[in-house]
Amino acid sequence: MVRQMVKSNWLRGLALLVFALLAMSACSQNENVIRIGVFNSLTGGTATFGISSTNGIKMAVEEWNARGGILGKQIQLIVEDDQSKPEEAAMVVTKLINQNRVAAILGEVASSRTLAAAPIAQRAGIPLITPASTNPKVTKVGSYIFRVCYTDSFQGAVCARFAVERLGLKRLAILTDVKNDYSIGLADYFKRDAQLLGAQIVSEESYSEGDTDFRAQITSIKGTNPDVIFVPGYYTEAGLIAKQVAEQNMNVRLIGGDGWDSPRTVEIGGTAVEGAFFCNHYSAEDTSRMVRTFVANHVKKYGYVPDAMAPLSYDAAELLFTAIQKAGSIDGSKIRDAISQTRDFPGVCGNITIDAERNARKAAIMLQIDQGKLKVYDVIQP
Amino acid sequence: MAQFVQQLVNGLSLGAIYALIALGYTMVYGILRLINFAHGDVYMVGAFVGYYLGRMLNAGSSSSSPSVLNFFLVLGGSMAACALLGFILERAAYRPLRRAPRLNALITAIGISLLLENLGQLIFGADPKDFPTLVERTSYSIGIVVFSNIQIIVIGTSIVLMLGLQYIVHRTKMGTAMRAVSFSHDASGLMGINIHRVISFTFVLGSALAAAAGILVGIYNPKIDPLMGIMPGLKAFVAAVLGGIGNVPGAIVGGLIMGVAETLTVGYLSSTYRDAITFVILVAVLLFRPTGLFGTTARAKV
Numbered sequence: 126m127v128r129q130m131v132k133s134n135w136l137r138g139l140a141l142l143v144f145a146l147l148a149m150s151a152c153s154q155n156e157n158v159i160r161i162g163v164f165n166s167l168t169g170g171t172a173t174f175g176i177s178s179t180n181g182i183k184m185a186v187e188e189w190n191a192r193g194g195i196l197g198k199q200i201q202l203i204v205e206d207d208q209s210k211p212e213e214a215a216m217v218v219t220k221l222i223n224q225n226r227v228a229a230i231l232g233e234v235a236s237s238r239t240l241a242a243a244p245i246a247q248r249a250g251i252p253l254i255t256p257a258s259t260n261p262k263v264t265k266v267g268s269y270i271f272r273v274c275y276t277d278s279f280q281g282a283v284c285a286r287f288a289v290e291r292l293g294l295k296r297l298a299i300l301t302d303v304k305n306d307y308s309i310g311l312a313d314y315f316k317r318d319a320q321l322l323g324a325q326i327v328s329e330e331s332y333s334e335g336d337t338d339f340r341a342q343i344t345s346i347k348g349t350n351p352d353v354i355f356v357p358g359y360y361t362e363a364g365l366i367a368k369q370v371a372e373q374n375m376n377v378r379l380i381g382g383d384g385w386d387s388p389r390t391v392e393i394g395g396t397a398v399e400g401a402f403f404c405n406h407y408s409a410e411d412t413s414r415m416v417r418t419f420v421a422n423h424v425k426k427y428g429y430v431p432d433a434m435a436p437l438s439y440d441a442a443e444l445l446f447t448a449i450q451k452a453g454s455i456d457g458s459k460i461r462d463a464i465s466q467t468r469d470f471p472g473v474c475g476n477i478t479i480d481a482e483r484n485a486r487k488a489a490i491m492l493q494i495d496q497g498k499l500k501v502y503d504v505i506q507p
Numbered sequence: 508m509a510q511f512v513q514q515l516v517n518g519l520s521l522g523a524i525y526a527l528i529a530l531g532y533t534m535v536y537g538i539l540r541l542i543n544f545a546h547g548d549v550y551m552v553g554a555f556v557g558y559y560l561g562r563m564l565n566a567g568s569s570s571s572s573p574s575v576l577n578f579f580l581v582l583g584g585s586m587a588a589c590a591l592l593g594f595i596l597e598r599a600a601y602r603p604l605r606r607a608p609r610l611n612a613l614i615t616a617i618g619i620s621l622l623l624e625n626l627g628q629l630i631f632g633a634d635p636k637d638f639p640t641l642v643e644r645t646s647y648s649i650g651i652v653v654f655s656n657i658q659i660i661v662i663g664t665s666i667v668l669m670l671g672l673q674y675i676v677h678r679t680k681m682g683t684a685m686r687a688v689s690f691s692h693d694a695s696g697l698m699g700i701n702i703h704r705v706i707s708f709t710f711v712l713g714s715a716l717a718a719a720a721g722i723l724v725g726i727y728n729p730k731i732d733p734l735m736g737i738m739p740g741l742k743a744f745v746a747a748v749l750g751g752i753g754n755v756p757g758a759i760v761g762g763l764i765m766g767v768a769e770t771l772t773v774g775y776l777s778s779t780y781r782d783a784i785t786f787v788i789l790v791a792v793l794l795f796r797p798t799g800l801f802g803t804t805a806r807a808k809v
Contacts, residue, residue: 168633185614208633208702303779331778337735339771340517348510365730371654374646393637393730 159455161186161445162221162233164305169209170334171359173387174234174434179204180427181435184232184419185442189473192196195449199334211241218242222249222304228238228254228455234434235359236260236307243270250457251276253466254445254470256438257406259383264483269461271483273441273472275507277307279381280404281314283505287402288380289322291491291503294352298328298377299341300366302358305334311357311382327351332362339366340373347375350377360383364393378402384471386432391497398494405490406433409476409499419473433474441474509651513745514774515767518729520658522766528743529750529758530672537689538709538755540561540609544616545596546717547740548623549589552636554731555720556585557633561639561725573575578641578660586715592712597707598756600765620740627733635732648681652756666712669759671714673733676755681708689753738782742769745789764788 127264163182166175176377180332186200203225205217214233221227222245230246230253233239239258246253247267254421255270259277264270266294288294297319302439316326327349343366346354354370354377356363363385370377390398396469409420409430412424422430447470450454475487491503528550535543560581600619604612646655676682687703696702724739725731730767746765749756767787772784792799 163544170635172634333778333781336722336778336781337730338517338521340520341514341770342778344510344513344517345774347513361730365728368644368729371645371647373653374648389637395640 126131128129157197158197159449160201160203160224160225160227160393161442162218162227162232163204164207164217164221164228164230164238165204165213166233166235166238167204167206168208170361171209171235171387171433173360173389174257175206175209177387177432177434178234179250180423180440180463181256181431181438182442184422184426184435184441185446189446192504194454195446196453198293200446201411205236207233207290209238211237214238215241215245218245222246227251228449228457229445229460231256231445233258234312235305236263238261239270240266240306243267246270250409252445252457252461254441254464256441257383258307259304261471262306262310262501268465268483269457271464271476271479273348273444273485274406274437274474275307275487275489276380276484277311278314279486279507280489281311281316282318284311284357284380284404285322286505287316287323287404287491287503288353288355288451289319289324292353294376294378295324295348296353297324298330298346298349298351299326300339300346300356300358301329301331302334302362303331305358307382307384308357312355314427315355332358332366334362336362337365339369343369343373345377346397346416347373350351350370351377352363353378353380355380357382357384360387360390360426361393364390364395364398367394367397367401380404383433386434388429388432391405394494401494401495402491403494403498405492406487407436408490408497408499410490410501414471423438436473438475440470440474443472444477458489463467509772512652514770516652516654516658517748517774518770519610520661520766520769521770522763523662524727524762525717525739525743525746525765526726526762527665527668527723528739529762530669530755531717532744532747533750533752533758534685534709534713535651535757536747538685538706539601539612540750541612542744543615543710543713544613544740544744545619545642545714547621547736547743548620548627549714549736550717550721550724550739551598551627551731551733551736552592552623553585553589553714553721554620554725554735555636555690555717555721555733556588557581557725558636558638558731560584560635561641562695565639565641574621575642577803578726581641582664582719588713589718590711590720593710593712593809594707598711602706603711621663622738624734630731633733635730637732638729638731640719640729641726657727660772661727664719668716671795672716674756675712681705685709685722742782742785746791749788749792749799751799754799755799757799757801 165179185344186202190199206215207217234257236258239255245265247269252269255272257274261276264272299312301312328346353374354365363381380399383405385403386405447461452459452463465479467479486507489505492499493502531546566575600615646653684700684705742765746761747758750761768784772780
């Protein structure tokens with residue numbers, strides 16, 4: 126009996142010791158790195174967004190770590206895949222905060238997914254910067270949520286002005302993805318501004334992300350005889366829509382938003398997207414020094430010319446790391462204050478000034494698809 | 508009016524694809540009284556086999572443009588592959604349960620469905636894939652109504668396959684055996700019909716038709732992913748119920764009605780009701796005509 130008790134005490138002591146050692150090693154690991162969480166769509170319907178965005182972030186991390194990291198510590202990136210699903214985005218962000226104890230979060234291109242995750246980051250007091258979610262609601266979630274791109278109120282106005290003033294077309298149809306906040310928001314702003322400019326919205330049809338047959342909607346649109354179909358959706362559906370519009374022998378211009386920015390738009394759409402326009406954040410053909418350096422580095426590392434998601438995410442990461450450096454701490458509220466004080470930060474996709482609503486004000490670029498390549502057609506300042 | 512006719516053309520093309528899938532449901536139900544919920548996923552596998560075959564063919568003959576010959580090669584290859592899959596599924600999953608309560612087989616079908624969906628995501632990847640171009644698209648117009656050669660191929664292939672099925676079921680020995688087995692397992696067994704073979708054949712036939720539907724949807728709406736079978740599978744099931752489950756012509760008519768109803772709903776109401784209309788139809792059929800359009804009242808087995 127006594128011997129047994131001695132033995133169990135001894136075992137208990139050993140267990141405690143092992144536990145203490147483990148805890149200490151975990152602590153000492155904490156001392157050397159700053160953990161940054163990334164959540165993106167690495168698989169699913171908008172996989173090219175997530176992959177491109179994560180690649181951009183990785184480039185920024187490598188550059189900072191080669192220079193000695195932030196505050197003398199290396200940056201450790203923890204990347205999670207949300208499978209292009211909002212509910213999955215909420216789950217992985219909860220994990221990044223509670224389990225990985227990240228200092229800050231970078232992520233999501235799609236507004237619906239950022240909107241699903243943002244309240245969680247806000248409640249935990251962890252700063253979140255989205256590289257490319259343009260829906261105005263995103264940064265209204267709270268004081269810890271920022272973006273480094275323009276918003277859809279600007280993008281919608283740009284597209285409307287482009288269709289009505291630049292192309293001189295007055296009969297506009299809209300085909301919205303009703304499953305995405307991005308698409309609904311962009312369609313609303315486009316409609317408002319186009320009507321203010323005296324154009325007529327002749328048809329408003331909708332689809333849901335994941336649909337593959339749009340012929341019923343296109344047939345209805347065709348009946349109203351429009352000059353332009355505005356498709357504020359993502360690239361997979363945009364390519365298919367373009368194909369099915371071409372099938373109907375319609376004489377219309379297609380205009381899209383930055384959701385079209387993926388090499389897959391041309392792969393899926395083929396000749397049907399020839400001559401279509403879409404609004405974007407940057408052009409790889411820009412001759413400024415920063416763009417040229419970034420594109421060259423990206424091609425060297427990944428072997429292809431990046432779409433806008435990579436440089437936008439690179440900018441978001443650079444801005445975050447600079448802010449942590451300036452804050453001198455990984456405390457959430459201090460990082461937040463440092464981010465909100467950002468003025469004229471030089472980014473690949475233009476200079477970034479974070480305004481009182483935690484948005485960036487930047488120029489938009491109208492691209493045209495010309496023989497499978499993207500050509501700059503117009504640059505619109507805010 | 509032109510717009511309405513155009514919507515009908517769109518709806519019939521979509522409906523032809525639903526009809527092909529519905530045939531597999533209805534045949535298996537007719538013979539086994541089993542709703543094979545894995546059927547929609549066989550359709551997905553058919554589309555993916557076609558995707559890989561088509562890419563091989565297009566890469567092999569890079570000099571020549573996409574051709575109708577390639578389409579038939581892909582169609583045949585994929586139908587053969589899925590026929591084999593149907594055979595294996597029946598042998599491995601359903602035959603051991605032949606004497607078990609019907610509910611067990613139903614649950615197994617749901618299990619196989621989940622297995623195929625998740626294996627698909629593992630093997631093919633979760634990202635949508637662009638189906639290779641097998642036939643170059645051209646559009647023709649008659650008056651204001653426009654239809655494409657793809658729509659003609661979709662409807663034409665479906666009609667040929669359905670006629671072929673009608674021939675097999677009504678004019679061949681195996682078809683006669685199928686009808687006999689659907690009437691009574693035990694009696695046809697006593698008459699010397701090999702029931703296991705007939706059931707295997709039914710699965711092979713249904714799976715090949717599902718594969719054909721997969722290829723047709725691949726060339727019609729060229730985006731495929733491992734979960735693409737779920738919704739069309741459910742809609743085809745409703746189509747089979749609408750036509751009277753177990754009834755072959757009923758499945759065809761049910762499929763066409765489903766396609767047209769969906770297209771008209773999207774065209775004249777809203778795209779958000781696209782999937783809802785399916786279930787409205789299902790509820791209506793169950794309420795007002797539970798045997799379906801062509802079904803006969805089954806005698807209750809006490």
